Amino acid sequence: MYVCNCFGVTEAQVKKHAEDGAGTPRQIASACKAGTDCGSCVRRIQALLGRGACPRRELADQGQPVLSELSDLSDLEEAA
Numbered sequence: 001m002y003v004c005n006c007f008g009v010t011e012a013q014v015k016k017h018a019e020d021g022a023g024t025p026r027q028i029a030s031a032c033k034a035g036t037d038c039g040s041c042v043r044r045i046q047a048l049l050g051r052g053a054c055p056r057r058e059l060a061d062q063g064q065p066v067l068s069e070l071s072d073l074s075d076l077e078e079a080a
Helices: 013-017 025-034 042-048 055-062 068-079
Strands: 003-004
Touching: 003 013, 003 042, 013 025, 013 042, 025 042
Parallel strands: none
Antiparallel strands: none
């Protein structure tokens, strides 16, 4: 199955590059150009690399602050 239609990169090729040490979409792109044209395959590449989860979504689901910098800024505004 094709992951990147722009460059004809298959799922098997992405997995092979990952086995060879490519651990990020950028490293996959360096190895085979996948994700460097239209970008529509980047999320699929992330999923194949096991990086599909969004850490901020996990924090939000747990009820924890997602953007602590913004909450710190609002504290400063209240103090002013």
